[in-house]
Amino acid sequence: MNYHSAIVFGFNEYAKQIALQIAPEYPSFAVFVMNESERSAAKAAGFEAALFDLGEDWRVIDEKFDPNSLIVFCALDKDAENVFLTISLRSIFENLPIIALAGDHESAAKMKSAGANKVMATQQITANIITEMLEKPTVTEVLHDILYEQSFLKIAQITVPEKCFLVGKHLHEIDWGEEFDILVLAIVDHQLSATFSFTSKGHHHHIDPNDVLVVVGYDDSIAALSEAMGVVK
Amino acid sequence: MIGRWIVGIAFFLSASPRYRHSKKFFHNLLENPSYPYKKFFDYTMMILIVISVYILVHHVKYEVKPDWLFFNNYVISVIFLIEYLLRLWVYSDNSKAIIEQYEHDLFLQRPFKVLTVLHHIVLTKSKFIFSPSAIIDLLAIMPFFHEMRLLRVFILFRVFKLFRYTKSLQQFVSILSSKKFEFLTLGMFAGVIITVSSVLIYVMEANNPDSPINTLFEAVYWSVVTIFTVGYGDFVPVTSEGRMVAMVIIVAGIAVIAFSTSIVVSAFTEKLDEIKEDKLIDDVSKVDQFYLVCGYTPLAAQVAHRFLKTGKQVIIIETNHKKVAEAQKEGFLALNYNPASLHSYHAIRINFETQVIAAILLEESDVLNVYTALTIREISKNVQLLSILHHHENRRKLSLAGINEIVYTQELIGLMSKEVSGRPVAFEVIHALRSENSGVFIEEIVLDSIMANQFFETTKLTMFHKRLIVLGVYKQSSKSFFFNPSNSLLVEEGDVAIVVGTRSLIDEFKSLMRRKKRR
Numbered sequence: 227m228n229y230h231s232a233i234v235f236g237f238n239e240y241a242k243q244i245a246l247q248i249a250p251e252y253p254s255f256a257v258f259v260m261n262e263s264e265r266s267a268a269k270a271a272g273f274e275a276a277l278f279d280l281g282e283d284w285r286v287i288d289e290k291f292d293p294n295s296l297i298v299f300c301a302l303d304k305d306a307e308n309v310f311l312t313i314s315l316r317s318i319f320e321n322l323p324i325i326a327l328a329g330d331h332e333s334a335a336k337m338k339s340a341g342a343n344k345v346m347a348t349q350q351i352t353a354n355i356i357t358e359m360l361e362k363p364t365v366t367e368v369l370h371d372i373l374y375e376q377s378f379l380k381i382a383q384i385t386v387p388e389k390c391f392l393v394g395k396h397l398h399e400i401d402w403g404e405e406f407d408i409l410v411l412a413i414v415d416h417q418l419s420a421t422f423s424f425t426s427k428g429h430h431h432h433i434d435p436n437d438v439l440v441v442v443g444y445d446d447s448i449a450a451l452s453e454a455m456g457v458v459k
Numbered sequence: 460m461i462g463r464w465i466v467g468i469a470f471f472l473s474a475s476p477r478y479r480h481s482k483k484f485f486h487n488l489l490e491n492p493s494y495p496y497k498k499f500f501d502y503t504m505m506i507l508i509v510i511s512v513y514i515l516v517h518h519v520k521y522e523v524k525p526d527w528l529f530f531n532n533y534v535i536s537v538i539f540l541i542e543y544l545l546r547l548w549v550y551s552d553n554s555k556a557i558i559e560q561y562e563h564d565l566f567l568q569r570p571f572k573v574l575t576v577l578h579h580i581v582l583t584k585s586k587f588i589f590s591p592s593a594i595i596d597l598l599a600i601m602p603f604f605h606e607m608r609l610l611r612v613f614i615l616f617r618v619f620k621l622f623r624y625t626k627s628l629q630q631f632v633s634i635l636s637s638k639k640f641e642f643l644t645l646g647m648f649a650g651v652i653i654t655v656s657s658v659l660i661y662v663m664e665a666n667n668p669d670s671p672i673n674t675l676f677e678a679v680y681w682s683v684v685t686i687f688t689v690g691y692g693d694f695v696p697v698t699s700e701g702r703m704v705a706m707v708i709i710v711a712g713i714a715v716i717a718f719s720t721s722i723v724v725s726a727f728t729e730k731l732d733e734i735k736e737d738k739l740i741d742d743v744s745k746v747d748q749f750y751l752v753c754g755y756t757p758l759a760a761q762v763a764h765r766f767l768k769t770g771k772q773v774i775i776i777e778t779n780h781k782k783v784a785e786a787q788k789e790g791f792l793a794l795n796y797n798p799a800s801l802h803s804y805h806a807i808r809i810n811f812e813t814q815v816i817a818a819i820l821l822e823e824s825d826v827l828n829v830y831t832a833l834t835i836r837e838i839s840k841n842v843q844l845l846s847i848l849h850h851h852e853n854r855r856k857l858s859l860a861g862i863n864e865i866v867y868t869q870e871l872i873g874l875m876s877k878e879v880s881g882r883p884v885a886f887e888v889i890h891a892l893r894s895e896n897s898g899v900f901i902e903e904i905v906l907d908s909i910m911a912n913q914f915f916e917t918t919k920l921t922m923f924h925k926r927l928i929v930l931g932v933y934k935q936s937s938k939s940f941f942f943n944p945s946n947s948l949l950v951e952e953g954d955v956a957i958v959v960g961t962r963s964l965i966d967e968f969k970s971l972m973r974r975k976k977r978r
Binding site: 229232239240242243244245246247248251297299323325327329330344346348349350351352353354355356357358359360361362363364365367368369371373374379381382383398401403407408409411412414422424425426427438440442443444 | 765845875877884888898927930933942
């Protein structure tokens, strides 16, 4: 899914880092904050922020953005405020992709119930990274390169087009590494669904149109496979 | 002349590495509870004591084979004697005392006083000789002369000797000794009551022909048996006056028992925290390898849970006792010490070089983490340090404090947000792999020479082909990652393979790589 606009709610350290990372990716980007101090912090970081309160009716979003190509990040200071913001956005925009930050598992569950599409539990993520860095330093390094660095190796998700040559085949029929120099980590039925299955758990999956393949490979190999599959850029 | 010889010998011994090494070895073996081999020595001595007591008890009524008697009378007693002499030797450093006295006299430009230093040495050694444990040690050697019937009583001291090797018994004695004053008061009270009642009962009963109490010894015996509420009934007062005395002593007896019970209970209550802490420190010293978490926060709890899930040991150090209690309630091994203090690590007796895999600094401020890092670096230059970073501008300060890995969660979340908005499924896949909750794992396998040789051949086996994803090989020699490697890549010992698969498949892969070579 390609989004044209993004909004970050809040401007603490987390929100600041999110804004710095995603702002260049979207033609239209905005920061909404709850108080003047956050507004000045945003300004100092180079962002013009608008004020809001939790009782908003969110007409401003309708006026300034197209909700169908908008993605929002809820990164307020308190988990309770984030839950309230999420639920209030969801009550108005049924299909708006909402990504929310939560401190712990308990808050993460509440955010999910409030209607967030993705919840990033900061403590859990940090704990995962810390243990991984100490127990599997090479994995950490390689994944970091694949995900965040400008290396030639990339992780990508490719949606299977209607008339793709893969349609009707089983995953195990194809030697992805040999034929395309890519590795298929997982397959999923619909893009925003969380129901993916790892290929390591079984290859009996039948490839259908609109399935999504999560692949790792070099830029060139991924591009070659996409072209062979008939993916329209 | 003698003085010069003594000083010469002292300097020689002080400079001799062999002598110092031997003395240190025996000191550790006999006195250092954290020395790994001490427990073996203690167990051996305990076994010898048990054998010896068994032989001596058995010998009271039955014949014992001459070999066993020889073993008990000579071998065990000689071992005990050697141990006693070694303890006497390591108790103090004579050569150091001689050199200090010599240098002191030299500085004051006066002749070396041999007698002063000898007096000092004798005084120091006699402190050991007259200590209760050394007296028991010495008396425990005595069954050597077991042929003399009277000396058989020294068998008791062999049993007492067990105290030296059993920490819980030592603790018990030390707890009771903390209430010396109370026990002394109780003893005096009981002594006065026994004396008065013995005299009274003797006066009241001795002249009565029907009374069984006829001597002062019988009177004292009756008083002791009564005051401690045993009351055998073999001696009973028959006169009314005697019975009056009995009533008073019975009431006093209850007071004595109640008083002594309360002393013991209060001593244990007061020392309970100390005992628990000692036990925890003991437990820590027994853990071979662990992650040291400094500061108990919600993040620390998550990290500890994850390590425990993978079978790794974690020790938490936290200043706040409420947080320590919380951590212990969660089932973690947590100690109430300040992670930023050198004293803490000395008290806990942590060996950073051999026990600590890495120290993880998770305090709630960068200031505390830097301070803790510098403290740990003072003890160990090599231990791996990982710290959480709270404010971006402090990153360099953490690096300067010697922290090897810095985790800045906010930046990480920023990067992930980009990922989750651009490639949500890919993000989910990687997150699921990292959280290890999906049943599929990403693992790194450090290849030894056998595994390196068999690597490609094993990946081609039907059970792994297309099921185990070999993401790539990290070559140590070139420090580069080779994605989806082909047979042409030279895989060597020390290289790291990164694979994705189920736990059982990965384990089987590792085991088959090693097994194939042996065939």
